[in-house]
Amino acid sequence: MTERLRSWIHANLFSSRLNGFLTLVMLALLALTLPPLLRWAFLDAVYAGADRSVCGAGACWAFIDARFDQFFYGRYAPSERWRINLAALVLALFAAGAMWPRNPRRTECVILLVTLCPLIAGVLLVGGVFGLKLVPTDQWGGLTLNVVLTYATTAIALPLGVLLALGRRSRLPVVRWLSIGFIEIWRGVPLLTVLFMATVMLPMFLPDGLTLDRLVRAILGLSLFVAAYMAEVVRAGLQGISKGQYEAAAGLGLGYWRAHRLIILPQAFRLIVPGIVNTVIDLFKDTTLVSIIGLFDILGIVGQSTKDPAWLGLGREGYVFAAFVFFVCCFSLSLYSQSLERKIARSGGH
Amino acid sequence: MRERARDVLKRLALCAGVSAALAVTTAGAMAQSSLPAPGPTVEAIKKRGELICGVDAGIPGFAFQDSAGKWKGFDVAYCRAIAAAVLGDPEKVKYVGLTAKVRFTVLQAGEIDVLIRDSTLTFSRDVQLGLTEVAINFYAGQGFMVRKSLGVKEASELNGATLCMVTGATLELNIADYARAKGVTINSLLFEKTEEAFAAAEAGRCDGYTDDTGSLAAARSTMKVPDDWVILSTVISKEPLGIHVRDGDERWRDVTFWVDAALKEAEESGVTKANADDLKTTSKNPFVMRLLGSEGDFGKLLGLDPEWALRAIKADGNYAEIYDAYFGPKALGLPRALNNLWTNGGLHYPLPFR
Numbered sequence: 014m015t016e017r018l019r020s021w022i023h024a025n026l027f028s029s030r031l032n033g034f035l036t037l038v039m040l041a042l043l044a045l046t047l048p049p050l051l052r053w054a055f056l057d058a059v060y061a062g063a064d065r066s067v068c069g070a071g072a073c074w075a076f077i078d079a080r081f082d083q084f085f086y087g088r089y090a091p092s093e094r095w096r097i098n099l100a101a102l103v104l105a106l107f108a109a110g111a112m113w114p115r116n117p118r119r120t121e122c123v124i125l126l127v128t129l130c131p132l133i134a135g136v137l138l139v140g141g142v143f144g145l146k147l148v149p150t151d152q153w154g155g156l157t158l159n160v161v162l163t164y165a166t167t168a169i170a171l172p173l174g175v176l177l178a179l180g181r182r183s184r185l186p187v188v189r190w191l192s193i194g195f196i197e198i199w200r201g202v203p204l205l206t207v208l209f210m211a212t213v214m215l216p217m218f219l220p221d222g223l224t225l226d227r228l229v230r231a232i233l234g235l236s237l238f239v240a241a242y243m244a245e246v247v248r249a250g251l252q253g254i255s256k257g258q259y260e261a262a263a264g265l266g267l268g269y270w271r272a273h274r275l276i277i278l279p280q281a282f283r284l285i286v287p288g289i290v291n292t293v294i295d296l297f298k299d300t301t302l303v304s305i306i307g308l309f310d311i312l313g314i315v316g317q318s319t320k321d322p323a324w325l326g327l328g329r330e331g332y333v334f335a336a337f338v339f340f341v342c343c344f345s346l347s348l349y350s351q352s353l354e355r356k357i358a359r360s361g362g363h
Numbered sequence: 364m365r366e367r368a369r370d371v372l373k374r375l376a377l378c379a380g381v382s383a384a385l386a387v388t389t390a391g392a393m394a395q396s397s398l399p400a401p402g403p404t405v406e407a408i409k410k411r412g413e414l415i416c417g418v419d420a421g422i423p424g425f426a427f428q429d430s431a432g433k434w435k436g437f438d439v440a441y442c443r444a445i446a447a448a449v450l451g452d453p454e455k456v457k458y459v460g461l462t463a464k465v466r467f468t469v470l471q472a473g474e475i476d477v478l479i480r481d482s483t484l485t486f487s488r489d490v491q492l493g494l495t496e497v498a499i500n501f502y503a504g505q506g507f508m509v510r511k512s513l514g515v516k517e518a519s520e521l522n523g524a525t526l527c528m529v530t531g532a533t534l535e536l537n538i539a540d541y542a543r544a545k546g547v548t549i550n551s552l553l554f555e556k557t558e559e560a561f562a563a564a565e566a567g568r569c570d571g572y573t574d575d576t577g578s579l580a581a582a583r584s585t586m587k588v589p590d591d592w593v594i595l596s597t598v599i600s601k602e603p604l605g606i607h608v609r610d611g612d613e614r615w616r617d618v619t620f621w622v623d624a625a626l627k628e629a630e631e632s633g634v635t636k637a638n639a640d641d642l643k644t645t646s647k648n649p650f651v652m653r654l655l656g657s658e659g660d661f662g663k664l665l666g667l668d669p670e671w672a673l674r675a676i677k678a679d680g681n682y683a684e685i686y687d688a689y690f691g692p693k694a695l696g697l698p699r700a701l702n703n704l705w706t707n708g709g710l711h712y713p714l715p716f717r
Contacts, residue, residue, distance in 0.1 A: 079430045080430060083428075083430070083432055087432075088428070088432040149457075151457065151459065209464075209465075212465055212468075212469075213465055213468045213469075213472075216468075216472035216473075216474065217468075217472060227474075304420075305462060305464070306462070306465060307420055307459065307460055307461050307462055307465060307469075309420075309460065313420070316420075316421060317420060317421035317427065317428060317460070318421075318428070319421075319558070320421035320422055320423050320427040321423070321427045321428065321429055321430070321435075322423050322424065322427070322581065322584070322689075322694060322695060323429065323430070324430075325423055325581055325584060325585045326558065326561060326584075326585030328556070328558035329558070
């Protein structure tokens with residue numbers, strides 16, 4: 014065992030003079046930075062307290078503790094928060110069905126995930142029917158808002174992206190030009206501009222008295238933006254399908270839509286799942302930009318919480334926590350995507 | 364001759380008729396204008412059952428949310444007072460947290476009824492943006508917080524010092540103008556976020572920190588040893604913060620203006636949250652009686668009921684009580700200075716209730 018360890022160290026850390034030198038430099042850097050970091054994050058940290066008077070030299074996790082519920086649920090009324098939990102459970106169940114590789118009815122599950130599931134979750138979160146109290150969207154916030162934005166946007170942008178990708182490869186010139194125009198325009202503007210337009214400009218074009226909910230506006234802006242990226246991902250998948258498949262489909266007497274639905278898209282989707290997951294991870298992180306237009310996602314709530322005089326000046330703890338939450342979410346998505354890639358490689362897909 | 368006389372008579376009669384008709388219409392118009400007309404905004408608020416108040420997305424003292432998610436702050440207290448005056452309940456407010464970038468467009472678009480978001484009243488916002496600047500509720504200005512060990516009493520003694528500040532052209536420009544006018548050199552060190560600037564000041568990368576006076580007190584309280592820092596009395600810019608509404612509804616402007624005046628008048632005449640109800644029945648001071656609705660019909664003239672100001676005062680107290688709750692010695696500890704009433708050497712001068 015010690016022999017193996019020694020040879021591993023030799024091969025990986027000290028294989029040459031330069032590598033050995035770099036290893037030593039890195040060790041020295043770690044020795045310099047790690048102890049203070051650990052001391053700050055754990056040893057000197059304060060974990061509980063009512064306000065910032067308990068905070069000392071280390072991290073003040075008491076702040077996170079006091080605001081934990083807000084970071085997750087926003088200002089959603091505490092008595093109604095079970096609805097968010099239930100909606101999350103529903104989403105998790107549908108998602109598990111859609112992601113579980115050996116599910117025989119997986120396609121149906123994916124379709125339900127973008128149709129029935131948003132309906133159930135939407136009814137649960139918004140309320141106003143079936144005896145549920147109406148919770149206006151201005152009270153939504155925290156991580157819930159990030160998830161809602163990501164999910165709703167994906168559910169709109171993915172189908173739209175597929176249509177745009179097909180449109181871009183269409184033989185009908187007007188359809189093709191419109192698709193290309195849409196994709197290139199939306200890919201050519203920064204997301205922040207889109208969000209500002211959706212919040213600030215859109216109300217000016219709407220007739221007087223008609224106001225679109227701010228969250229809806231953000232979702233619309235995000236969806237159109239992401240659809241352009243989805244379209245390019247899907248197009249890459251379509252281009253990865255060999256010409257023979259199209260010809261075979263035509264040979265079977267299938268029309269355009271049936272050929273795509275039965276032959277082309279199922280194969281293309283297997284290729285592009287990692288690309289889609291990548292776009293979704295991007296989107297999830299981009300949802301933090303909505304705090305600029307006054308929606309309080311987790312980052313917005315963290316920023317706002319540091320303005321409470323009881324907890325002033327604890328931005329560091331708040332942002333470390335937000336980064337941690339994002340890392341956990343994005344890394345698990347990424348792991349899923351990697352396992353899919355391995356599966357595709359094993360099954361010898363295209 | 365007789366014909367001419369008849370003619371004259373005819374004309375006179377015509378004149379009299381026209382005058383009479385005119386008089387009747389004018390009287391009618393006058394009668395109409397004395398009827399309570401709350402204006403479209405108040406009607407919309409009453410129909411909706413809540414006031415939509417635009418506040419800062421988060422700034423210590425002015426507007427923030429506590430651990431339970433409840434909005435608090437100086438500006439928030441104003442929203443509550445207005446809601447109490449119009450709707451009778453300070454809780455009936457929907458708060459919209461706004462960033463500096465979107466605040467005015469959101470008001471223009473009609474998404475909020477009133478903007479009370481530590482926003483400076485300026486010429487261009489009034490004239491160019493189509494907004495009405497109703498009243499000033501907080502006199503701020505760019506001030507300085509420096510290390511006590513420097514032994515500095517005034518900003519003009521800061522020759523050669525380095526100040527940390529947040530980027531945003533006005534802070535740097537004001538400093539540059541001020542330094543040039545005084546013939547001193549003041550270096551600036553810029554940061555994107557206030558937290559970074561505080562940390563840099565704490566770490567000794569600069570001798571002090573400059574920001575609006577409202578934020579300075581908050582900055583001082585986040586320092587490890589607040590007593591090592593002192594806020595200078597020098598203020599180098601004018602930032603009158605206050606209430607904005609849309610152009611076009613004068614009645615609503617009147618309501619918000621007089622709620623502000625009522626809070627200040629209450630302080631001036633010693634009406635507090637606690638004694639307001641008593642004073643309504645016992646006070647013999649005509650200003651207090653008119654303010655609290657025991658005499659006159661001021662509420663009716665505004666299109667509200669007689670107790671509008673009483674409720675506004677009972678929401679979170681008079682101006683002094685609101686100020687003390689968020690900036691007083693037990694809170695952020697910002698001396699009132701310009702925010703005193705005129706009787707105490709400040710600038711708040713409520714127009715008389717007469």
